[in-house]
Amino acid sequence: MKKKIQNIIKNFGLPRIIIFLFLVLLFILTPFVGIRFDTSINDVIVRFGMNGILVLSLVPMIKSGCGLNFGLQLGIIAGLLGAVISIEMETIGFAGFFTAVGIAIFFAVVFGFLYGLLLNKVKGDEMVVATYVGFSSVSFMCIMWLMLPFKSPNMIWAYGGSGLRTTISNQGYWFHILTNFLQIKIGSYITFPTGTILFFVLLTFLVWAFFRTKMGTAMTAVGSNPEYAKSCGINVDKMRVISVILSTVITAIGIIVYQESFGFIQLYMAPLYMAFPAIAALLLGGASVGKASIKNVIIGAFLFQGILTMTPSVINNIIRSDMSESIRIVVSNGMIVYALTRIMRVR
Amino acid sequence: MMKKQSLTKTMNPGVHFLINYAVPIIFIILVAFAIPLSGLSGEYFIREIMIRLSRNSFLILALLIPVMAGMGMNFGIVLGAMAGEIGLIFITDWRIIGLPGMLLAMLISTPIAVLLGYFAGIVLNRAKGREMVTGFMLAFFMNGIYQLVVLYGMGNIIPISNSSILLPRGYGIRNAISLLEIRQVLDKLIPLEIGGILIPVANLLVIATLCVFIIWFRKTKLGQEIRTVGQDNDVARVSGINVGKTRILSIVISTVLACYGQIIFLQNIGTMNTYNSHEQVGVFAIAALLVGGASVAKANIPNVFIGVILFHTMFVVSPRAGKELIGQAQLGEYFRVFVSYGVIAFSLALYAWRKRIEKENERKKAMASKRGILVKQQYDRRK
Numbered sequence A: 001m002k003k004k005i006q007n008i009i010k011n012f013g014l015p016r017i018i019i020f021l022f023l024v025l026l027f028i029l030t031p032f033v034g035i036r037f038d039t040s041i042n043d044v045i046v047r048f049g050m051n052g053i054l055v056l057s058l059v060p061m062i063k064s065g066c067g068l069n070f071g072l073q074l075g076i077i078a079g080l081l082g083a084v085i086s087i088e089m090e091t092i093g094f095a096g097f098f099t100a101v102g103i104a105i106f107f108a109v110v111f112g113f114l115y116g117l118l119l120n121k122v123k124g125d126e127m128v129v130a131t132y133v134g135f136s137s138v139s140f141m142c143i144m145w146l147m148l149p150f151k152s153p154n155m156i157w158a159y160g161g162s163g164l165r166t167t168i169s170n171q172g173y174w175f176h177i178l179t180n181f182l183q184i185k186i187g188s189y190i191t192f193p194t195g196t197i198l199f200f201v202l203l204t205f206l207v208w209a210f211f212r213t214k215m216g217t218a219m220t221a222v223g224s225n226p227e228y229a230k231s232c233g234i235n236v237d238k239m240r241v242i243s244v245i246l247s248t249v250i251t252a253i254g255i256i257v258y259q260e261s262f263g264f265i266q267l268y269m270a271p272l273y274m275a276f277p278a279i280a281a282l283l284l285g286g287a288s289v290g291k292a293s294i295k296n297v298i299i300g301a302f303l304f305q306g307i308l309t310m311t312p313s314v315i316n317n318i319i320r321s322d323m324s325e326s327i328r329i330v331v332s333n334g335m336i337v338y339a340l341t342r343i344m345r346v347r
Numbered sequence B: 001m002m003k004k005q006s007l008t009k010t011m012n013p014g015v016h017f018l019i020n021y022a023v024p025i026i027f028i029i030l031v032a033f034a035i036p037l038s039g040l041s042g043e044y045f046i047r048e049i050m051i052r053l054s055r056n057s058f059l060i061l062a063l064l065i066p067v068m069a070g071m072g073m074n075f076g077i078v079l080g081a082m083a084g085e086i087g088l089i090f091i092t093d094w095r096i097i098g099l100p101g102m103l104l105a106m107l108i109s110t111p112i113a114v115l116l117g118y119f120a121g122i123v124l125n126r127a128k129g130r131e132m133v134t135g136f137m138l139a140f141f142m143n144g145i146y147q148l149v150v151l152y153g154m155g156n157i158i159p160i161s162n163s164s165i166l167l168p169r170g171y172g173i174r175n176a177i178s179l180l181e182i183r184q185v186l187d188k189l190i191p192l193e194i195g196g197i198l199i200p201v202a203n204l205l206v207i208a209t210l211c212v213f214i215i216w217f218r219k220t221k222l223g224q225e226i227r228t229v230g231q232d233n234d235v236a237r238v239s240g241i242n243v244g245k246t247r248i249l250s251i252v253i254s255t256v257l258a259c260y261g262q263i264i265f266l267q268n269i270g271t272m273n274t275y276n277s278h279e280q281v282g283v284f285a286i287a288a289l290l291v292g293g294a295s296v297a298k299a300n301i302p303n304v305f306i307g308v309i310l311f312h313t314m315f316v317v318s319p320r321a322g323k324e325l326i327g328q329a330q331l332g333e334y335f336r337v338f339v340s341y342g343v344i345a346f347s348l349a350l351y352a353w354r355k356r357i358e359k360e361n362e363r364k365k366a367m368a369s370k371r372g373i374l375v376k377q378q379y380d381r382r383k
Helices: A003-011 A012-032 A037-056 A061-062 A073-088 A093-121 A126-147 A194-210 A214-223 A227-232 A235-263 A275-284 A294-319 A325-342 B002-011 B013-020 B023-038 B044-060 B062-069 B079-092 B098-123 B129-153 B201-217 B221-231 B233-238 B243-269 B281-289 B301-326 B329-382
Strands: A167-169 A184-186 A190-191 A264-266 B176-178 B271-273
Touching: A003 A126, A003 B243, A012 A037, A012 A275, A012 A294, A037 A194, A037 A235, A037 B013, A061 A194, A061 A214, A061 A235, A061 A294, A073 A126, A073 A235, A073 A264, A073 B329, A093 A235, A093 B044, A093 B329, A126 A167, A126 B129, A126 B176, A126 B329, A184 B233, A190 A194, A194 A235, A194 A294, A214 A227, A214 A235, A235 A264, A294 A325, A325 B129, B013 B023, B023 B129, B023 B221, B023 B281, B023 B301, B023 B329, B044 B201, B044 B243, B044 B281, B044 B301, B062 B201, B062 B243, B079 B129, B079 B176, B079 B243, B098 B129, B098 B243, B098 B281, B201 B221, B201 B243, B201 B281, B201 B301, B221 B233, B221 B243, B233 B243, B243 B271, B243 B281, B281 B329, B301 B329
Parallel strands: none
Antiparallel strands: A167 A264, A184 A190, B176 B271
């Protein structure tokens, strides 16, 4: 019995169990601090739909051995470009959403290809290089948002007449286009965002299916043993580039879904630290630097968003302070440090 | 085949120099264009550079020892900066002013910095080969802990008597603390003015002392050991050096120096953003050092000073140049953030790329010599 429990702990990981129990505790506490249980559940589901795809986007790169994608911001920039251009083109509704996605995919393929080539040049140091590639591209795009010739009055600064605003509303274009699709209302407090969740499930399924194709298997082989993959006649560098493109494309789609649900497109320095919560969520789900699965994505996104939604409301109500933001920083970054210091099992 | 050609090209000393010093060269060109564009006067310019030289050099010098130990750029100097800030909060609370206040702040924060450095060292030892990204994430993590301590612990668990530095709610430190009482005490300790430009003699003396210390330290037994560890972990282990301990020690020294560096930095500025002052310390110090021609594996004292001058020239000039060129100062702001991050990305990528090529070369050489032995054996046998 004792051994069985030890085994479960080992398989599931101690930090994960602690966080899971903590989350359960938070849910139990909700009625006592005057928060509705069903609203909390609803918030967690909505945020899960918003962020799930961003977490999913990390998987291909981990599988091909490129490590955690600290350069996630490149994909986000592609997504932002898609979103902004779709609004400039005045496309509305589903057409607008898919225009944004289409344009974003185009940019993501270009960025991902170049990013992949770079990561092949710096094998072994991918993560630290990626971090700063991400940061520098975000700050480069700050210059671009100011300079690019966008004209739509809904997006540019009202007084100056040039340069995009820091936050742009997508209301009237494709706001809640997925969220409202086949929406289910349960009682007056839960509105299930069917469209967003379905979209997430669809992408997850595609990624899952991809890793069962010949190319997907080859990619996994590259990640787990590059030398072996090479001797099997797999082009290692090419596989890595494809995985990076895939990751970047999914990120680009993910950020558009995020904006669709959130209602705003955040430009300038907003994407700077967006890689960390996604990475922390995946690690929380049980992934490591060298290993990740769809299961990790779903568990991780749920746990992480659960903690994120529940701590502010519950903790702040109990101790009457706003400590949750600091706790969030400690938990999410601590999770990443913990993962980086563990000896990699697979690779 | 293409790759082989580019490899032989790097052997050419001219090209080798260009690749080694790509970052400083690009920077010199950039600055050479931006200075005339900005239209700043020479006097203003020299004054600014003098201020920034005295303000930032100490922090950047703190980076040198971990590079010696082969741990790359120590993004964890942010931890030292936090320790320094905690010292400054206490002396402001106790209203100890002037130079004694500053020295006391250093004294208080030393044990904190040692502790944090020790912790960072242990963490980095568990992440060998990934020190930089781990150090970077560790800085973010500790920032959360710092917030918990300073924003929620101080005035609550840790007694703070001076209510003027507390938030109105009664606990937690305010966002900005005025360090007016210790403002520029070190800079103006030995007053000297040349042509209207204040020369912070005492400050420069402290920096010079640190340089001498580093040069001396390299030659001590410990310094030698750190360098051996930096060159080859296995060789160090065979020669009886405790690699793990030596690496921890180098991080502790770096953290403590960074703590002093941050105190010197803030006494020059005169105000402290309790929750932001330390955030960018690592990025700016590392970018400056890399601009000075250092790499992840090699950094020396001249790199520090060349780096400070070049990097901060760009800092002074770029908002003005942006305004003159496009009419938006904001553009220059973004530009310098971009350059700071870009420099680090570029240098790290260049270094990692070269490391890989060298490794491949070595492997090829080993293969070739092996083949040579085989051929010779066959030849001998045939004879």
